[in-house]
Amino acid sequence: MGKIDAGILIGVIIAVAAIAGLSAIVFWDTTGRTGSGLSKDYSYDIEQFTKVDPALIRYKQTIQFDTGLVEARNLAVAPDDRIYIAGDEQIRIFSSNGRPAGVIASGHVNCLAIDTDGTVYAGRVRDVAVFQSNGDLLAKWPDLGDHAVPTSIALTDKDVFLADAGNRVILHYDKQGQKLGEIGHKDPDKEIDGFIIPSGYFDLSVAPDGKLWVANTGKLRMEAWSVTGERLFWWGRHGNEIEAFCGCCNPTNFTILPDGNSITVEKGLIRIKEYDPDGNLIAVVAGPQQLVDPETATKDLSRGFDLAVDAKHRIIVLDTIKNRIRIFEKKDNS
Amino acid sequence: MAEQKTSLDRRRFFGQGLWGACFAGIGTAAGFLLGKTKKPETLWQIDPSKCIACGNCATYCVLEHSAVKCVQAYAICGYCDFCPGYLEPGARLSTGAENELCPTGAIERNFIEDPYYEYNIIEDKCIACGKCVKACEAFGNGSLFLQVRHDRCVNCNECAIAAACPADAFVRVPVEHPYLLKGVKDHA
Numbered sequence: 001m002g003k004i005d006a007g008i009l010i011g012v013i014i015a016v017a018a019i020a021g022l023s024a025i026v027f028w029d030t031t032g033r034t035g036s037g038l039s040k041d042y043s044y045d046i047e048q049f050t051k052v053d054p055a056l057i058r059y060k061q062t063i064q065f066d067t068g069l070v071e072a073r074n075l076a077v078a079p080d081d082r083i084y085i086a087g088d089e090q091i092r093i094f095s096s097n098g099r100p101a102g103v104i105a106s107g108h109v110n111c112l113a114i115d116t117d118g119t120v121y122a123g124r125v126r127d128v129a130v131f132q133s134n135g136d137l138l139a140k141w142p143d144l145g146d147h148a149v150p151t152s153i154a155l156t157d158k159d160v161f162l163a164d165a166g167n168r169v170i171l172h173y174d175k176q177g178q179k180l181g182e183i184g185h186k187d188p189d190k191e192i193d194g195f196i197i198p199s200g201y202f203d204l205s206v207a208p209d210g211k212l213w214v215a216n217t218g219k220l221r222m223e224a225w226s227v228t229g230e231r232l233f234w235w236g237r238h239g240n241e242i243e244a245f246c247g248c249c250n251p252t253n254f255t256i257l258p259d260g261n262s263i264t265v266e267k268g269l270i271r272i273k274e275y276d277p278d279g280n281l282i283a284v285v286a287g288p289q290q291l292v293d294p295e296t297a298t299k300d301l302s303r304g305f306d307l308a309v310d311a312k313h314r315i316i317v318l319d320t321i322k323n324r325i326r327i328f329e330k331k332d333n334s
Numbered sequence: 335m336a337e338q339k340t341s342l343d344r345r346r347f348f349g350q351g352l353w354g355a356c357f358a359g360i361g362t363a364a365g366f367l368l369g370k371t372k373k374p375e376t377l378w379q380i381d382p383s384k385c386i387a388c389g390n391c392a393t394y395c396v397l398e399h400s401a402v403k404c405v406q407a408y409a410i411c412g413y414c415d416f417c418p419g420y421l422e423p424g425a426r427l428s429t430g431a432e433n434e435l436c437p438t439g440a441i442e443r444n445f446i447e448d449p450y451y452e453y454n455i456i457e458d459k460c461i462a463c464g465k466c467v468k469a470c471e472a473f474g475n476g477s478l479f480l481q482v483r484h485d486r487c488v489n490c491n492e493c494a495i496a497a498a499c500p501a502d503a504f505v506r507v508p509v510e511h512p513y514l515l516k517g518v519k520d521h522a
Contacts, residue, residue: 032498036389036463041437043389044468046423196449198412199475218414218449238416240424247473248414268418268473297386299471 044298049240049269052287056242058274059285059315063327065098072323077308077316078114083325085318086112091120091131096310098325104135111163113153115175123150123162128177141177151202152253154212159227161212165202168195170214172227183229184214192231201252201267201304207277208258215264217249222262222279235279240269243281252304255315263315265305272307272317272328285315285328296321376506378493379514382479384503387464387471391480394498395462401487402462402480402495404440404455407516411477413450417443418473419466420453436466457483476516484512 036042069087076084081096086109093102104120111123118133126148128141144150149166159180160173170183186194195202196218203215211232212225221236240246251264260277263285270292272285292301306318315328380391380402391402420441425433429443440459444452455478462480470478496504507514 030394030494030497032388032390032394032500036393038389038392038463042392042461042463042465044387044423044435044465044472046472049423198414218412220416246423247418248412248416249474298468299476301472302474302476 046240046269049246050288050292052242052271052284052289056281056284057287057290058283058331059328060331061286061290061326062314062329063098063325065094065325067092067094067318067323067325068100069323072318072320073109074111074306075308075316075318075325076112076114077310078118079116079311080118081310081312082114083308083310083316084112084114084120085325086110086122087323091122094325096312102135104131106131110150111152113155113160115155121153121155121160123153125150128153128160128162128173130177139177141173144171149200149202151200152204154204154206156206156210156227161204161206161227163202163204163214165197165200168197168202170204170212170225172229181229183212183225190231198249199302201249203251203253205254205256207256207260209260213254213256213262215251215254217252220245220250222251222254222264222275224277235275242271242273242284242287253306255307255309257309257313263307263309265307265317267302267304270301270305272305272315286317291319291326292321373509374489375509377482377484377489377509377512378487378496378504379482379507379512380480381503381505381514382476382481382516384501385464385467385480386501386503387467387480388500389463389465390498390500391462391464391495394495396490396494397486397488399486400462400495401482401484403457403460403483403486404462404464404466404478405481405515406453406455407477407479408452409477409517410475411453412475413446413452414474415449415451417451417453417470419470419478423469435469436460437463441466453478479516481513481515 067085072085072087074086082101083094085092089107091104091106095101106122108125109122113121120131122129126144130139132138147166148164150162151165152163154161158175162171164171172180172183174180184195195216198218201217205213207213212227214223214225216223220238221234223234224232226232237244245251246266247268250266252267254262254264256262262275265272269288271287274282276282300321303320305320308316310316317326319326392400395401420435420443422433422435438459438461440456442454442456446452464480466478467480470476493504
């Protein structure tokens with residue numbers, strides 16, 4: 001009485017051990033499906049910054065079409081509104097509504113611009129190639145050197161400006177490829193601290209008033225320069241708020257509207273916004289929730305979308321995640 | 335006569351059997367030691383192009399401190415002032431500890447020249463949660479990424495992290511090339 005039989009005790013211990021072992025086998029997750037088990041402090045969450053006040057979104061998407069490219073990299077719009085998209089070692093041409101209109105075998109193109117006569121200027125890995133409107137190669141300009149990374153081309157009546165992210169400088173040419181100068185070198189006497197370009201995005205554009213606009217991405221600002229190389233003024237600041245530029249190096253690309261306003265696009269928080277020439281936010285074209293699926297991999301968020309504006313003031317966006325063109329127009333046409 | 339012969343055979347049988355057992359034991363021990371000293375032909379590694387920085391590397395490794403650590407590809411780092419892998423996404427540019435993104439303070443920031451900063455991983459503090467990796471991928475150049483450190487990894491046959499990796503990013507690599515590093519070419 002009061003004594004437990006040793007056999008029963010051993011049996012109970014064995015049974016408990018067996019149940020514990022079985023539970024461990026059944027419930028212990030070795031597949032990773034239940035996640036890391038780390039607390040919220042260890043997760044990276046930018047969801048709160050993807051929300052945009054709907055009242056600020058004054059554009060709507062009206063057209064989209066697939067480019068058919070595996071890796072679409074950049075776009076340009078011709079004066080006749082045809083859309084040129086570079087990627088996969090070629091340039092594909094589409095009508096303003098997305099109908100295929102031709103292909104140019106261009107090689108790997110980093111950036112392109114279309115002249116009024118349809119001549120195509122393509123910044124490639126180490127040179128600038130010029131193609132006639134029918135796709136025939138017209139000229140290849142001299143080698144840009146080992147460190148050059150052409151990222152943007154802008155044209156005027158007689159000038160070609162090429163942004164070189166590798167050397168953090170703007171190269172100034174005439175239309176025949178004769179180099180006229182370089183813009184943006186450090187010059188303490190003129191308080192020019194140079195371009196800070198941490199990644200392969202360095203965009204430029206010539207505004208209707210003749211100013212050369214440059215995205216100084218490492219400074220998170222837009223800078224206005226004269227075509228002769230004088231820095232005139234700049235605007236832009238760092239932040240995740242909708243008025244500011246996010247991350248380390250934005251805006252990745254921009255275009256200038258006929259009224260002088262800028263349309264900018266950022267990476268990380270992929271959002272497209274309209275600013276006046278003084279840098280005041282006018283409208284949001286599309287926010288992260290309109291442009292990117294929630295399940296998009298974080299590494300895809302750093303793919304810089306490209307932008308252009310056509311003669312109808314439509315914003316042509318190259319979605320480099322889905323390799324698709326998306327066209328936005330003002331909601332109220334104002 | 336016949337009985338004596340049987341007795342001798344049994345003795346010899348046991349004697350030779352003992353020697354045989356000794357030789358077999360020595361052979362087994364030698365084989366075991368040889369197996370232990372022979373280097374493996376392949377090692378576990380993370381393919382950075384597949385890794386989604388889910389955080390499982392931090393908690394599924396059989397070691398008390400995970401063999402996976404964040405590494406920095408200096409050749410593709412932007413040396414940014416506003417480093418998204420170093421600072422909290424909503425932070426203003428202030429390098430106070432409250433603004434550091436890494437929950438364990440495993441990233442150090444050193445001034446190079448205005449406005450460039452170098453970011454180094456303090457391995458003993460890194461737990462491989464991948465928080466900085468995600469931030470750098472989303473906003474920066476993706477220079478921060480995770481790798482199995484072979485000075486820590488015990489190279490299990492069935493790697494517990496590989497089994498728990500939702501992206502199938504754990505692969506076997508030849509021992510001559512134990513790391514899958516990012517470079518300028520991958521980044522271009």
